[in-house]
Amino acid sequence: MAAYIVRRLLLMVPTILGIMFISFIIVQFAPGGPVEQVIAKLQGMQTSATARFGGGGGGDFSQGGIGGAGDAAIASKYRGAQGLDPAFIKQLEVQFGFDKPWYQRFGLMVWNYSRFDFGNSYFRDVRVIDLILEKMPVSISLGLWTTLLTYLISIPLGIMKAMRDGSRFDLWTSAIIIVGYAVPAFLFAVFLIVIFAGGNYFSIFPLRGLTSDDWALMSWPHSIIDYLWHIVLPVLALVIGSFATTALLTKNSFLDEIRKQYVTTARAKGLSESKVLYGHVFRNAMLIVIAGFPGAFIGAFFTGALLIETIFSLDGLGLLSYESIVNRDYPVVFGTLYIFGLLGLVIALVSDLTYTWVDPRIDFDSREV
Numbered sequence: 312m313a314a315y316i317v318r319r320l321l322l323m324v325p326t327i328l329g330i331m332f333i334s335f336i337i338v339q340f341a342p343g344g345p346v347e348q349v350i351a352k353l354q355g356m357q358t359s360a361t362a363r364f365g366g367g368g369g370g371d372f373s374q375g376g377i378g379g380a381g382d383a384a385i386a387s388k389y390r391g392a393q394g395l396d397p398a399f400i401k402q403l404e405v406q407f408g409f410d411k412p413w414y415q416r417f418g419l420m421v422w423n424y425s426r427f428d429f430g431n432s433y434f435r436d437v438r439v440i441d442l443i444l445e446k447m448p449v450s451i452s453l454g455l456w457t458t459l460l461t462y463l464i465s466i467p468l469g470i471m472k473a474m475r476d477g478s479r480f481d482l483w484t485s486a487i488i489i490v491g492y493a494v495p496a497f498l499f500a501v502f503l504i505v506i507f508a509g510g511n512y513f514s515i516f517p518l519r520g521l522t523s524d525d526w527a528l529m530s531w532p533h534s535i536i537d538y539l540w541h542i543v544l545p546v547l548a549l550v551i552g553s554f555a556t557t558a559l560l561t562k563n564s565f566l567d568e569i570r571k572q573y574v575t576t577a578r579a580k581g582l583s584e585s586k587v588l589y590g591h592v593f594r595n596a597m598l599i600v601i602a603g604f605p606g607a608f609i610g611a612f613f614t615g616a617l618l619i620e621t622i623f624s625l626d627g628l629g630l631l632s633y634e635s636i637v638n639r640d641y642p643v644v645f646g647t648l649y650i651f652g653l654l655g656l657v658i659a660l661v662s663d664l665t666y667t668w669v670d671p672r673i674d675f676d677s678r679e680v
Contacts, residue, residue, distance in 0.1 A: 312667065316660070323656045328421065330652045331645070335417050338644060345433050345639045346403045407433060407641075420645065429646035434638055439646040442631060449521060449627030453619070456542060457549040458607050465554045466600065469561025474588070476566060488555040496552030497618040503544045504622070516544050519624035545623045557607065561600050568596040601665065609658040 404410045411419075423430065429439035472481050508518045517523070521541045526534055568574065569592060577587045620629035628647060635643035 430642045456546045465557035469558045472562040473565035492555035500548035564596040568592045
């Protein structure tokens with residue numbers, strides 16, 4: 312097992328490098344980078360743009376319109392830059408690091424990221440790692456509640472479907488599962504807002520945030536109730552969209568085990584159906600379901616966070632990533648991508664190791680990576 316873990320850890324290095332390189336190429340050469348963002352703000356007559364974007368040692372960016380070949384060259388490189396001082400554009404490039412070739416920028420990023428030095432945000436004037444640590448509790452909270460409720464619903468539902476395979480219950484619940492699988496979580500979120508959060512019908516739950524403005528002043532029982540009151544709709548939207556896979560996986564796993572010879576033998580010995588189910592079938596059938604828990608959590612943590620956090624204005628990593636992509640805040644974009652990629656690889660390893668914990672008969676030592 313130790314050799315398998317070492318091989319997997321070593322394989323993470325080229326994997327994360329490949330992820331970062333492909334993302335770097337796509338993002339860095341896409342139009343509308345941070346320099347263009349500043350130019351767009353300036354040309355939109357937003358005088359505060361230079362103050363906002365000048366954080367982190369950029370200096371005093373004063374606009375100076377000049378004519379001639381310099382403007383033409385700048386305009387050909389940056390759309391909308393005509394009329395801006397080329398020296399000002401050059402200063403922006405130096406501030407954002409675009410005065411260096413792309414391979415130097417990528418090599419410097421890899422070296423810094425290997426030491427978990429993600430630099431500072433372009434537009435927030437704060438360290439990226441501090442931003443990630445600040446926003447992470449919100450996303451972790453959503454991921455934990457979503458995964459917990461998904462398993463609490465999916466496992467009993469999957470077992471009942473397996474025991475009543477082909478019945479009316481199985482057919483009706485399968486129809487609900489198909490709807491839950493087919494409809495994206497963000498559409499459920501919009502539906503829940505319209506119905507329960509002050510849309511056209513009821514105003515039962517709050518529309519945004521995880522807590523009320525006076526949450527810090529509440530007593531601890533009221534603060535818990537307030538937190539749960541705020542988290543109901545976003546977690547419900549995520550659970551509806553994610554329980555389908557686990558429920559069907561549980562059902563199919565139980566059906567496979569029920570049809571095996573050892574179950575027939577146990578029944579022939581006179582064991583009750585509940586003893587056969589929970590004493591023999593349950594452990595083997597739940598192997599793949601339980602081992603998938605880390606992956607299910609990381610899936611809820613990453614894939615569901617972006618749109619749900621944006622829709623409900625939850626200040627987590629999903630909303631941070633969305634705003635960073637829109638604003639072309641590359642240090643935050645790549646920092647969160649690196650963290651997500653690294654966590655995904657570690658969770659994949661943990662999922663494999665969970666198999667051996669659930670069933671010690673499984674051995675990965677002879678498995679080729």
